[in-house]
Amino acid sequence: xxxxxxxxxxxxxxxxxxxxxxxxxxxxxxxxxxxxxxxxxxxxxxxxxxxxxxxxxxxxxxxxxxxxxxxxxxxxxxxxxxxxxxxxxxxxxxxxxxxxxxxxxxxxxxxxxxxxxxxxxxxxxxxxxxxxxxxxxxxxxxxxxxxxxxxxxxxxxxxxxxxxxxxxxxxxxxxxxxxxxxxxxxxxxxxxxxxxxxxxxxxxxxxxxxxxxxxxxxxxxxxxxxxxxxxxxxxxxxxxxxxxxxxxxxxxxxxxxxxxxxxxxxxxxxxxxxxxxxxxxxxxxxxxxxxxxxxxxxxxxxxxxxxxxxxxxxxxxxxxxxxxxxxxxxxxxxxxxxxxxxxxxxxxxxxxxxxxxxxxxxxxxxxxxxxxxxxxxxxxxxxxxxxxxxxxxxxxxxxxxxxxxxxxxxxxxxxxxxxxxxxxxxxxxxxxxxxxxxxxxxxxxxxxxxxxxxxxxxxxxxxx
Amino acid sequence: xxxxxxxxxxxxxxxxxxxxxxxxxxxxxxxxxxxxxxxxxxxxxxxxxxxxxxxxxxxxxxxxxxxxxxxxxxxxxxxxxxxxxxxxxxxxxxxxxxxxxxxxxxxxxxxxxxxxxxxxxxxxxxxxxxxxxxxxxxxxxxxxxxxxxxxxxxxxxxxxxxxxxxxxxxxxxxxxxxxxxxxxxxxxxxxxxxxxxxxxxxxxxxxxxxxxxxxxxxxxxxxxxxxxxxxxxxxxxxxxxxxxxxxxxxxxxxxxxxxxxxxxxxxxxxxxxxxxxxxxxxxxxxxxxxxxxxxxxxxxxxxxxxxxxxxxxxxxxxxxxxxxxxxxxxxxxxxxxxxxxxxxxxxxxxxxxxxxxxxxxxxxxxxxxxxxxxxxxxxxxxxxxxxxxxxxxxxxxxxxxxxxxxxxxxxxxxxxxxxxxxxxxxxxxxxxxxxxxxxxxxxxxxxxxxxxxxxxxxxxxxxx
Numbered sequence: 039x040x041x042x043x044x045x046x047x048x049x050x051x052x053x054x055x056x057x058x059x060x061x062x063x064x065x066x067x068x069x070x071x072x073x074x075x076x077x078x079x080x081x082x083x084x085x086x087x088x089x090x091x092x093x094x095x096x097x098x099x100x101x102x103x104x105x106x107x108x109x110x111x112x113x114x115x116x117x118x119x120x121x122x123x124x125x126x127x128x129x130x131x132x133x134x135x136x137x138x139x140x141x142x143x144x145x146x147x148x149x150x151x152x153x154x155x156x157x158x159x160x161x162x163x164x165x166x167x168x169x170x171x172x173x174x175x176x177x178x179x180x181x182x183x184x185x186x187x188x189x190x191x192x193x194x195x196x197x198x199x200x201x202x203x204x205x206x207x208x209x210x211x212x213x214x215x216x217x218x219x220x221x222x223x224x225x226x227x228x229x230x231x232x233x234x235x236x237x238x239x240x241x242x243x244x245x246x247x248x249x250x251x252x253x254x255x256x257x258x259x260x261x262x263x264x265x266x267x268x269x270x271x272x273x274x275x276x277x278x279x280x281x282x283x284x285x286x287x288x289x290x291x292x293x294x295x296x297x298x299x300x301x302x303x304x305x306x307x308x309x310x311x312x313x314x315x316x317x318x319x320x321x322x323x324x325x326x327x328x329x330x331x332x333x334x335x336x337x338x339x340x341x342x343x344x345x346x347x348x349x350x351x352x353x354x355x356x357x358x359x360x361x362x363x364x365x366x367x368x369x370x371x372x373x374x375x376x377x378x379x380x381x382x383x384x385x386x387x388x389x390x391x392x393x394x395x396x397x398x399x400x401x402x403x404x405x406x407x408x409x410x411x412x413x414x415x416x417x418x419x420x421x422x423x424x425x426x427x428x429x430x431x432x433x434x435x436x437x438x439x440x441x442x443x444x445x446x447x448x449x450x451x452x453x454x455x456x457x458x459x460x461x462x463x464x465x466x467x468x469x470x471x472x473x474x475x476x477x478x479x480x481x482x483x484x485x486x487x488x489x490x491x492x493x494x495x496x497x498x499x500x501x502x
Numbered sequence: 503x504x505x506x507x508x509x510x511x512x513x514x515x516x517x518x519x520x521x522x523x524x525x526x527x528x529x530x531x532x533x534x535x536x537x538x539x540x541x542x543x544x545x546x547x548x549x550x551x552x553x554x555x556x557x558x559x560x561x562x563x564x565x566x567x568x569x570x571x572x573x574x575x576x577x578x579x580x581x582x583x584x585x586x587x588x589x590x591x592x593x594x595x596x597x598x599x600x601x602x603x604x605x606x607x608x609x610x611x612x613x614x615x616x617x618x619x620x621x622x623x624x625x626x627x628x629x630x631x632x633x634x635x636x637x638x639x640x641x642x643x644x645x646x647x648x649x650x651x652x653x654x655x656x657x658x659x660x661x662x663x664x665x666x667x668x669x670x671x672x673x674x675x676x677x678x679x680x681x682x683x684x685x686x687x688x689x690x691x692x693x694x695x696x697x698x699x700x701x702x703x704x705x706x707x708x709x710x711x712x713x714x715x716x717x718x719x720x721x722x723x724x725x726x727x728x729x730x731x732x733x734x735x736x737x738x739x740x741x742x743x744x745x746x747x748x749x750x751x752x753x754x755x756x757x758x759x760x761x762x763x764x765x766x767x768x769x770x771x772x773x774x775x776x777x778x779x780x781x782x783x784x785x786x787x788x789x790x791x792x793x794x795x796x797x798x799x800x801x802x803x804x805x806x807x808x809x810x811x812x813x814x815x816x817x818x819x820x821x822x823x824x825x826x827x828x829x830x831x832x833x834x835x836x837x838x839x840x841x842x843x844x845x846x847x848x849x850x851x852x853x854x855x856x857x858x859x860x861x862x863x864x865x866x867x868x869x870x871x872x873x874x875x876x877x878x879x880x881x882x883x884x885x886x887x888x889x890x891x892x893x894x895x896x897x898x899x900x901x902x903x904x905x906x907x908x909x910x911x912x913x914x915x916x917x918x919x920x921x922x923x924x925x926x927x928x929x930x931x932x933x934x935x936x937x938x939x940x941x942x943x944x945x946x947x948x949x950x951x952x953x954x955x956x957x958x959x960x961x962x963x964x965x966x
Contacts, residue, residue, distance in 0.1 A: 222687065225687070464963045495929050
């Protein structure tokens with residue numbers, strides 16, 4: 039039997055993992071990517087140079103047998119390193135269990151590895167500089183423009199899967215086509231972001247602690263930094279476009295930018311002599327959440343990864359969610375192979391509740407990172423949870439741990455349980471029912487009981 | 503000083519009330535409507551022939567001095583008349599206070615009244631059959647097509663306000679223009695709706711009880727009916743497009759439709775000899791929620807009513823919310839007259855939280871109407887709330903009453919308090935803390951205390 043032709047739009051992280059997996063399964067896979075081959079041309083240009091990589095993303099690597107190779111690209115980050123206005127730092131680990139940490143990974147390095155591995159399969163072809171302009175989802179064809187020859191051409195396929203990111207052309211075709219009811223949302227935060235850099239020391243060493251995700255939380259804005267393998271850090275400023283004393287719209291002169299950093303991030307400024315160059319060279323980009331439904335049409339076209347569910351970066355789960363997409367899709371393919379319509383609809387049915395949840399969690403964390411980290415009651419909660427995880431490693435996981443390290447449960451379950459735990463602990467702290475110095479066995483019992491009561495109350499009231 | 507020229511797109515309920523009010527204030531107002539003049543041509547065509555009109559909408563009528571005239575168009579509905587599968591009925595009042603009821607009103611009759619009143623002002627002109635095709639929000643001009651002459655023309659104005667409904671052209675121009683970050687969502691329910699009719703008796707009398715909103719709740723679908731002044735009822739079937747044994751996609755033959763009604767709505771069928779004609783003549787329409795932000799740009803263009811926030815019809819608040827828009831806008835105009843940019847931005851800031859809330863409440867009520875009405879614990883809750891409202895008319899209002907009859911508080915406040923009350927009562931019923939036969943004074947005290955505790959717990963946990 040002739041294998042089916044699968045066309046993938048977009049050779050980013052999700053598309054290249056999907057191509058590799060479908061290649062392993064023996065399909066004829068063609069991938070079209072609008073950008074040049076990132077293995078030959080540097081196309082990073084100040085946007086998402088590194089990413090947080092954790093257990094959910096690693097499921098994808100295990101699936102395709104790349105766990106060990108990917109490990110070599112990873113820099114473990116055991117916790118958040120918080121920097122206050124005076125340059126004082128304190129570390130807040132991500133988990134009370136030593137083996138639980140997240141990693142900083144180079145987007146380009148990981149993408150290159152996945153492309154290399156995919157191309158080892160003779161049945162996988164990857165074409166670059168070919169921009170998708172529209173998808174005819176009735177005919178299962180896609181129109182491309184070749185950026186080199188400037189010519190347009192149409193590709194036909196049995197199946198088209200769009201992994202073309204937040205600006206997906208297939209999603210746009212669904213929206214504009216109006217052939218069916220297409221629910222869609224794009225929600226922007228009032229904040230944007232800009233990438234900056236802390237370069238390595240002259241000897242190649244890291245200028246600040248290597249194994250942490252650095253945060254400078256300032257209430258209405260924040261700076262973060264993640265390490266790169268070359269000794270540098272990629273720094274990201276999250277700041278309102280037009281609110282507050284300093285914002286992207288009014289930070290227009292070198293003088294203003296310098297004064298802003300001197301006041302708010304003096305220790306970061308001290309290791310960023312290149313700040314002004316970066317600031318005025320790199321773009322300011324928006325932070326948006328995209329949700330939509332349906333993700334598929336007639337068993338011929340499907341949205342995956344950011345194309346179906348773009349999220350803000352504050353949980354470090356964007357890439358992990360996209361890799362988990364491929365893993366979940368692969369499982370359903372095992373069950374219903376041959377019946378693409380069933381595969382697509384079961385995939386959306388089981389998956390969308392989880393990608394909706396991580397989208398909402400990522401916005402929660404935006405507020406937590408810039409704000410709550412400095413809030414006393416949230417700090418007490420964090421301390422208690424850390425102690426619970428240390429004393430009862432098999433019995434307690436914080437919301438962060440449920441989302442990040444409990445990859446065997448879905449995001450939605452992690453969200454519901456994690457939010458209920460947070461509510462239980464915060465309310466018991468505020469009401470004096472528990473205090474950080476109580477016996478940990480008693481705290482654990484109270485937290486469990488109160489969490490279950492909160493979940494049960496919501497169930498009875500018909501809330502989710 | 504020369505009065506400013508205000509161009510209003512859309513002469514529906516919101517646009518005509520706005521035109522009247524701005525006319526009363528002395529502005530030069532031009533209104534462009536794509537449809538023919540509904541006072542001359544019948545354009546109802548099976549869609550939203552009547553509507554629920556209640557206290558929030560009435561604030562708009564008071565503002566323009568039309569309260570008494572509108573009363574003559576109203577048919578009071580004191581409660582829901584529930585019809586079971588066997589044709590048994592029982593009435594469930596909307597409130598324990600006799601003076602609190604909602605009204606059925608003819609969309610066309612009310613719209614005609616508002617147009618007549620608006621046109622009494624020499625400074626108000628209304629043009630029909632003129633379809634807006636796009637808005638240039640940088641130049642504050644709008645492109646129209648005259649459906650009679652087929653010619654296109656451009657209108658210039660100081661201010662353009664789009665009250666052109668869920669399919670708003672200004673909103674589309676904001677979205678497609680990409681000149682600023684425009685958050686936008688359209689969410690469809692899996693259900694659609696179709697309008698049907700119960701005609702009057704030969705002598706002009708009503709075939710079923712006149713002063714109620716009739717509901718045939720069936721779990722996954724429902725039928726409702728609202729009275730018209732001519733003795734008829736407009737009936738609406740809410741049904742899934744493609745799920746369940748019967749759905750809009752498979753009700754394709756007369757036989758199937760008849761069997762469906764015989765089984766599920768026998769008493770309704772008995773008074774609808776015209777069912778099949780209606781069913782196959784009238785369109786099936788989708789149920790969508792639209793939210794967006796910003797509602798305005800540069801102090802020159804503004805979205806209002808459904809154009810800014812379309813909601814599903816299950817709280818009977820769509821028109822009421824749009825009229826309240828005009829009232830709130832008018833208040834802010836008093837405060838900041840002359841500074842449109844401030845007017846628009848303060849209007850969105852104070853108003854959007856409330857229109858977001860009613861959108862969410864309307865979806866809650868979709869589930870409540872088709873489902874919870876038949877659920878024992880929800881019935882007990884309803885009984886308790888009715889008794890509380892009767893015994894303590896000044897101390898207790900249910901969520902429905904807060905939303906519908908407490909027009910002095912915003913939708914958001916009504917939602918937060920109403921949801922907390924629901925949760926308190928349902929949980930105390932489920933936990934045996936209260937029972938419908940307890941002393942009402944004790945129940946009131948417990949409900950108040952528990953509601954406050956729920957709100958406080960949410961505040962501490964940082965939830966809204």
